[in-house]
Amino acid sequence: MSNLEIVLKEEDVYSGNVKGMIPHGRGTYKWKNGTVYEGCWEEGKMAGDGRITWSSGASYEGNFYGGYLHGFGTLTNPDGSTYIGSWRLNIQHGFGRKQYSNSDVYDGSWREGVHEGSGKYTWCNGDMYMGSWKGGLMCGRGVMKWLNGDLFDGNWSKGYRHGTGVYRFVDGNYYFGTWTNGLKDGLGMFYPAISIRSSSSGRLGKKKASKPHSIVRSISIKKPIKGLFRDMGRISNKKISVGVSSMESSAFNSTELLSHNLDEGESVDDYNSSNVVWEREYIQGVLVKERTKNNAKVLSKKEQQRIFLMEEMKRKSTLDIFESRKSNYMMLNLQLGIRYTVGKITPLTMREVRYSDFGEQARIRIYFPRKGSQSTPPHNSVDFYWKDYSFMVFRNLRELFKLDAADYMMSICGDDGLIELSSPGKSGSLFYRSHDDRFVIKTLRKSELKVLLKMLPSYYNHVQAHDNTMITKFYGIHEITPRGGKKVQFVVMGNMFYTDLRIHRHYDLKGSYYGRNTNTYNIIEATTLKDLDLTYKFHMDKSLRDALFKQINLDCMFLESQQIIDYSLLLGLHFRAPEHLKSMLEPPDAYAFNRPQNTTDDGAIFRVDRTIQPTGLLLVTHEPDSVNTAPGPHSRGSTLKAFSVGDKEVDVLLPGTGRLRVQLGVNMPAQANHKVSHDISGSTEVELFEVYDVVLYLGIIDILQEYNTRKKIEHAYKSVLHDPMSISVAPPKFYSNRFFKFLEKVFPSNN
Structure with missing residues (x-):
């Protein structure tokens, strides 16, 4: 390898190490148009560390491979924008930080030149988003904080708030709800700001509980959500996405966002004396229904702060x-x-x-x-x-x-x-x-x-x-x-919930009850509920139920033989008429019209059947040509037979949706029976029943916990403190028997 200066026909000039007559080693190449590269070469191609300056004034310093910008490097553009991060074949790909010419900054993950993955985008006006991106747009879980102090923590899709989330207003009000394409859509709960009482004077301070209409006015003065995100940079020629890097240096974190510091000399008091929160229903951003919930359990500001911080710590890996x-x-x-x-x-x-x-x-x-x-x-x-x-x-x-x-x-x-x-x-x-x-x-x-x-x-x-x-x-x-x-x-x-149908409720059922409930302060559709949260019994076709319990028994015997415990039944519910669930939210007085005329005042219990006739689904004879017969990733068995259609293989027909093959644990139709009791006279109790058509998805998960010495010690210790029947950890035979008997109650026989 020698050191030469070569003048090429195109008037390009190379000076440096060569291998034969090919650049190899370190050298400088000057193109006729003014572009200059200084750095390493490998058999005629830029490879290794180097610096290139184009005639336009743009420059790059970093890694090269095969003649491409590839690895880690810094690109500086004539307009003042810079990118520091990973490259793949001349395209930003990996983790990097870009500062735009208008002083916007993106710090995070890139894919094929656009933001994709996790990261943070800070606008020049002070607004900030941190979370997931896809195709250059906010998509997935993320937190947005505006300059005025408002904050949204929830789900996004294609640059818009989409799915469940919580919006915290700068004045301390909260709204928990669902959004569709940037607009509130569906049921939600509005929690007004907490009254603050001065500990020294005993007088109410400035922070009062806001009335609902004041919040509506505060929303109305904001830009429409689509316009807002368009102004923030959601345009085709400058896609915004969030990547992941140097978060530890960011002042924007979940603990700071969701904590509220009290002024000196103030102490936390409960909500205003009425303890009012508002339940709201929106359709495409329009408020169509609002009512107060005077009997709702209201959390103090200190309790809210503690719960929010705990939840954010659980989600820390996402942010x-x-x-x-x-x-x-x-x-x-x-x-x-x-x-x-x-x-x-x-x-x-x-x-x-x-x-x-x-x-x-x-x-x-x-x-x-x-x-x-x-x-x-x-x-x-x-x-x-x-x-x-x-x-x-x-x-x-x-x-x-x-x-x-x-x-x-x-x-x-x-x-x-x-x-x-x-x-x-x-x-x-x-x-x-x-x-x-x-x-x-x-x-x-x-x-x-x-x-x-x-x-x-x-x-x-x-x-x-x-x-x-x-x-x-x-x-x-x-x-x-x-x-x-x-x-x-x-x-x-x-994934046991691999289906085109929407799963409205998720349950994880073990058959034990100590600690088997979920904090109900903010249950959303994606929340996984537990044994004590289950208020339904599921009635199924006799043959479908028999097949289900035959297989559950075989699976429990297998797990017992392997000394496995702590497994559970993962259950997903698709309600065919989810709007019927709204009736459960009505106050008790709404049921008074159901009281029978022959009511007495001797403490009798009246049974009122408010059954909704099952019109949401129908069992029909299986027709292979009418349904998708390809098995999912969680099932491979044959189509199940139903007693109600003459013990023939069946599909479930969902009006307005389609026709699905019924397999064990997949597309299983049932009726969910929900009982609500209300005391309407002080001495008379009315039992109310509601029935919903549902499609079930279920399977046994978490089968990797062996009943070892540590679990035996845990069982002995907890049995002293609690009822042995109530605790989750138990010997394998006892665990499987309790699990099976619990499910028999959840899926009662129709005989």
């Missing part, structure tokens, strides 16, 4: 940019590893699993350097080691579950990536969901990994023998170890 950056690396590593493993083993000839295919030693282990290798592609994540456990077993399981390898890779490893979910449990595990909702990926503790690997041979035999098993479907166990970092294990599972 904290530093953590989100690590999470995004983890998602990318997971996709790279799964794509590699599935692509490698799929072409192999299908064979029966062997004893050697199970256990910790049956694994693929490979290193993924950032620059790539002979067997792995280059990528924008950190260097990491990939491990795939029992890969041949899970290859056969995916075949057994009728899951196409290409569909599996496209779902998890496609361009849309994965969505991080907030953890619904106490384990602290991270959860991811594929963009098409088919799969859920959960991080495993080391103890859970050992239990799953130990159970895997028996699990394989069980699901092979029972097509209709209700137990979670597992598709793979993987491990990622960033170079110099800690190991993280994952398991890929089927």
Whole structure:
């Protein structure tokens, strides 16, 4: 390698190291148009560290690869805008910070040149958004704080507030509700600001409870939501998205946003004497109904602050940019590893699993350097080691579950990536969901990994023998170890709520009752409720119920044989007439007209059946040509038979929606019976019954807790403090019996 100056035909000039007559090493290249590159070369292409200055005045300093801006670098434009971050083939891709010419700043994740992932955008006027983005627009979970102090924390879609959320006004008022395309839409609760009483003088301070109409006026002076976000930069030629980086230096965090500091000398008092909150109903931004709820439990300001901070701490991984950056690396590593493993083993000839295919030693282990290798592609994540456990077993399981390898890779490893979910449990595990909702990926503790690997041979035999098993479907166990970092294990599972129907209620049922209830101060549609929150009994066709309990019994016997406890039934409800649920919100006096004429005052209980006739769904004979017969990721069994249609295979017909195949745990029709009792005379009680048509989705989850020595000690300790029947932890046989009997009460027999 020598050092030469070469003048090319096009009047370009190169000066530096060469290999033969090709730039190689360090050198400077000057184009005829004035563009100059100074830096490293590799066989005639810019590669390594370097700096390029274009004739337009723009400049880039950082990493190059194959002649492209690739790696990490800083781009400075003539208009004063700058970008510092990751690049892939001349496109911003990865994590980076961009300061626009108008002083707007975006700090976060990029994908193919637009904001996608997690990040923070600060407008030059002081407004700020932090959360998830997709395709350059706010999409997913996020927090928006306006310069005037108003704040929205909730869900977004295509740049608009969309889904559930909470809006906190600068004067201390709160609105919990649902938005559609930026407009309030549906039921919500308005909590007025809390009155503040001076501890020294005893007189009311300036912070009074606001009247509802004052809030309506305050909203009316704002710009329409669509116009507001358009002004903020939601335009096609400058897409706004939020990425993830250096969050630790940001002054914008959930604790600061949702806490309220009291003035010196003030103390927290309850709401105004009427203890009034308002229930509101909107249709596309228009307030159509409003009523007070005088009997509602009202929280003090101090209680609200504590609850909000606790909830935000639970969601910290979603909002904290530093953590989100690590999470995004983890998602990318997971996709790279799964794509590699599935692509490698799929072409192999299908064979029966062997004893050697199970256990910790049956694994693929490979290193993924950032620059790539002979067997792995280059990528924008950190260097990491990939491990795939029992890969041949899970290859056969995916075949057994009728899951196409290409569909599996496209779902998890496609361009849309994965969505991080907030953890619904106490384990602290991270959860991811594929963009098409088919799969859920959960991080495993080391103890859970050992239990799953130990159970895997028996699990394989069980699901092979029972097509209709209700137990979670597992598709793979993987491990990622960033170079110099800690190991993280994952398991890929089927999403039991993979359906086009809307799931209006979620329940996690164990059959125990100590601590099995949910804080009801802010229950939303996505909230997972527990045993004591369940107020329904579900009546099903006799044959459907028999098939359900036959399989639940088999699954419980299997889990008992594996010494597994702490599992639960995940239950999702789709109400066919959700507007009927509004009647439950009416005050007790609304039911007075149902009191029978022969009422006596001797304490009798009157039964009033307010059954809504089941018109929301219909069981019909199965017609394969009329429904989608492709199995979901959580079912593969045959169509179920129903007693009510002559013990024939059935579909559920949903007027105005479609026709669905009924399988065990999937598209199962039922009637949800809800009983409400009201004391209307002081001595007479009326029992009210309401029945709703529902479609059920259910399965057994959380099957990785073994009844080990630690659990035995926990059971003995808690049994002294509480009723042994009430606590969740219990010996496997007792647990399965209690679980089964509880479900028999939830799904009573019609005999």
